[in-house]
Amino acid sequence: MIIEKIKESKFTPEVFNIKVFGTAFSDHMLLCYFKDGKWGEPIIKPYGKLEFTPALSVAHYGQGIFEGMKAYKGSNEEVYLFRPEENLDRFNKSAVRMDMPPIPDDVFLDGIRTLVDLDRQWVPDAYGMSLYIRPVMFGIEEAISAHSSGEYLFAIVMAVAPNYYNKPLSLKIADKYSRAANGGVGFAKAAGNYGASFYPAHVARKEGYDQVIWTDDATHTLIEEAGTMNVLVRIGDKLLTAPVSERILNGVTRKSILQLAKDSGIEVEVRPITVKEVYDAHVTGDLKEVIGVGTAVVVNNYAAVGYADEKFDLPQLPDDECYGKILKKKLVDLQMGISEDPYGWRQLVEHPIEA
Ligand SMILES: Cc1ncc(COP(=O)(O)O)c(C=O)c1O
Missing domain, CATH: 3.20.10.10 (D-amino Acid Aminotransferase, subunit A, domain 2)
Structure with a gap:
């Protein structure tokens, strides 16, 4: 994996006060291109723009899939992922159904771990808050005839997740x-x-x-x-x-x-x-x-x-009789390293990760 670190981090503690999800992206992103029937080497670089023409395959035929997962910070600054293999498995099931090439396990899992490790200061440590991780893949062949794209971009971006839906819905x-x-x-x-x-x-x-x-x-x-x-x-x-x-x-x-x-x-x-x-x-x-x-x-x-x-x-219902509230606390406690994890769902993001 190639790693190009940002020269100067964009991080300020104010990013944790944002109210709108998807407005505070972390310093780095991962990109990996599929071309000529194989995946290239993943690269981590500063988060930023990419250039495509309007003939981008996904814009016409919709071969686009994604995942949603989170990184959590426990006490003493430890950062955790939650069941990331489940997201990998689902991502590749989505890929197969959309006639897209499955992503190699290590590109997905090591890519997330390395990215989260690099941007660990972006993981808020307030209870229930997290850094949202968005793996995404889409067809990038420059083609407007209806067929599966021959080229794809797999990318991972991360954004601070504020506490969602506080109001009753x-x-x-x-x-x-x-x-x-x-x-x-x-x-x-x-x-x-x-x-x-x-x-x-x-x-x-x-x-x-x-x-x-x-x-x-x-x-x-x-x-x-x-x-x-x-x-x-x-x-x-x-x-x-x-x-x-x-x-x-x-x-x-x-x-x-x-x-x-x-x-x-x-x-x-x-x-x-x-x-x-x-x-x-x-x-x-x-x-x-x-x-x-x-x-x-x-x-x-x-x-x-x-x-x-x-x-x-x-x-x-009162909080102690409400299944939703009781189970939410159990899950968040487990995700944030507060409670025991009998199932091995929580994964420590080692620091530093060797690339
Ligand atoms: C349609 C739909 N159903 C259910 C879920 C919940 O899945 P998960 O718990 O893996 O986030 C999601 C995604 O978050 C979704 O997009």
Whole structure:
């Protein structure tokens, strides 16, 4: 790996006060090019612009995938990653589905570790804050005929992540638009999934909601995801979530929260959840929580849900009775090196990493 260090760091402690995600990028980025059927040598260099022409393949045909993960700083300045192999695995599943070349494990994992090590001062040490890591790959062949790109850029950039979604959010259950379909790319972190979700989210915002609960495309009767998160529903004392599928992203947070819930003695059921049972549970008072889980927000208890023409509030449970809050603390404590890590999910970023 080639490393070109920045001459003078852009870091100031004020970057940790930013309010908007993606406005404070760290000093360095990693780039690795795929050409003539093989990956070149990765290079880490100062974060900055690249030059492309408007014939850039991804701009026309959408071969673009990404990942989202975080680096955390514990006490005594130690920096951790959380289950990075899971993101690598998902990235390469996304690559295969989008007919793109898988990234070698070491480019992805050593690349992230080296980059995070170099920019470790950008990892905030405040509880719950982190440095967001964005690996991304896209077709860069200069070509406008419809075919898989012959050239790709794999890049990693990192940005300070402020505390997300502090305000209570409401969700509209989708009854017209869909995020994914059988045989499609819903399980992949393909750029187009997000682009296609922006309009339905915009419509939901105009109707007074913050995000969309995605339902199955065929019948709109099954609860699948919430915004860009997996969704868990608490009915009575049981935590329900839909099984991952072709249409549902296999979230690392979901997987981890389900394990922590089981460890906490919470009854967990992974099965299709119908809109009707959620609505019926609201009517009988058994609907206790609707929870979004994902790397960006970690765990978020929603405040209200909209179904057909009705918008109903969810109960506000005390912190020590709220599964979402209890499980969020368990997960963040583990990620930040505060609690035991029986599963080996947390990975120390060694310093200095030999390149
Ligand atoms: C559509 C979608 N669902 C779920 C998730 C949650 O996945 P993870 O917990 O791996 O971040 C994400 C990404 O964060 C997502 O984009």
